[in-house]
Amino acid sequence: MSIEITGLSKKFGKKEVLQELDLTIESGQIYCLLGKNGVGKSTFLNCILDLVQPDSGSISLFGKDYHRHQLEVKQNLGALCEDNPLIEEFTGIEYLNFVAKLYKLPALEAEERIQSLVNYFFTDKESLHKNVAGYSTGMKKKVGIAAAMLHKPQVLILDEPFTGLDPIAAQLLVQLIRSYRNANRVILISSHDLNYVEKIATHIGVLNDGQLMYNGSVQEFTMNGSNLIDQALFQLLLPHHNTEATLDWMLT
Ligand SMILES: Nc1ncnc2c1ncn2[C@@H]1O[C@H](COP(=O)(O)OP(=O)(O)OP(=O)(O)O)[C@@H](O)[C@H]1O
Incomplete structure (x- = not known):
């Protein structure tokens, strides 16, 4: 179990x-x-x-x-919480890199995983280089979901x-x-x-x-x-x- x-x-x-x-x-x-x-x-x-x-x-x-x-x-454990706290001063990409570092992912692997999640999930890739503070609710949620899955939790x-x-x-x-x-x-x-x-x-x-x-x-x-x-x-x-x-x- x-x-x-x-x-x-x-x-x-x-x-x-x-x-x-x-x-x-x-x-x-x-x-x-x-x-x-x-x-x-x-x-x-x-x-x-x-x-x-x-x-x-x-x-x-x-x-x-x-x-x-x-x-x-x-x-x-990977999680998206209901209030989905992100770091507003970071760009989406910076935030995902920050999460990858927290989980001690090797830099190259982190870059590949982030890139593939970006390609899969974000039709609006440009926005990921802007600050999270300006994101729509849905955009924040997508970043939160990507962050939850980046380290491939069980x-x-x-x-x-x-x-x-x-x-x-x-x-x-x-x-x-x-x-x-x-x-x-x-x-x-x-x-x-x-x-x-x-x-x-x-x-x-x-x-x-x-x-x-x-x-x-x-x-x-x-x-x-x-x-x-x-x-x-x-x-x-x-x-x-x-x-x-x-x-x-x-x-x-
Ligand atoms: N920190 C808290 N302090 C006091 N009451 C709380 C706290 N967190 C939740 N509650 C109360 O606990 C109950 C359950 O809340 P919870 O958010 O877990 O419900 P939920 O099923 O997720 O609701 P929803 O479907 O509306 O998101 C609610 O009555 C809520 O007001």
Whole structure:
């Protein structure tokens, strides 16, 4: 197993966001975490990324306890966080080189990897030589994604990777994520963009009330394709919602 989480709990004030949550994600999976706004998806990912301190529970990656093997675990982890912090004074290229140095990539290899990611993902290559401060949301996101993958981490965690991307970049990202998947890697993604989740997920987790309300294969979630992921999610989370009756006043 690649990611093993046991009894993970996190409270903010009185709000219990995660309650004794257990989850195992095997390598080879593209695990997509779904759920309503504010349900705790980013909190969950940030606990794995050591950006939020859980109240209790344990996290191990590839059999190594996070806290006992911090450096080794972090070297093998690549992440796009929801707030995607970049260094605004750097150009995109400078930022990617900076990240490559953090991971101690040899200079030539770093240059080749950055160049290939630039060629793949950035139709607007000129902008990568301007300061990040002037970038659009989507451009910042593409730089954040490239930075997360540069060191070829075994565990790739992407929080809302499709938000803000244009349809071309999103389709390129779908293909990138699919190609990145292999038997030795695990990919964990939180997303509301179910059209894209549909194209990449092998497994689905639905977070609700601090627990995983569903955790399993995408085939089982969609009843072998008889439902789309958005329909399956709606039925799971709001089975008795009568949309038309609720909006009666508006429809007449
Ligand atoms: N640092 C914090 N301090 C206090 N409350 C927080 C903090 N971070 C998150 N929360 C609260 O925890 C809950 C879960 O937030 P989180 O951002 O994890 O949800 P989410 O599922 O990622 O939401 P969304 O889909 O809207 O991005 C929310 O009620 C949020 O207000």
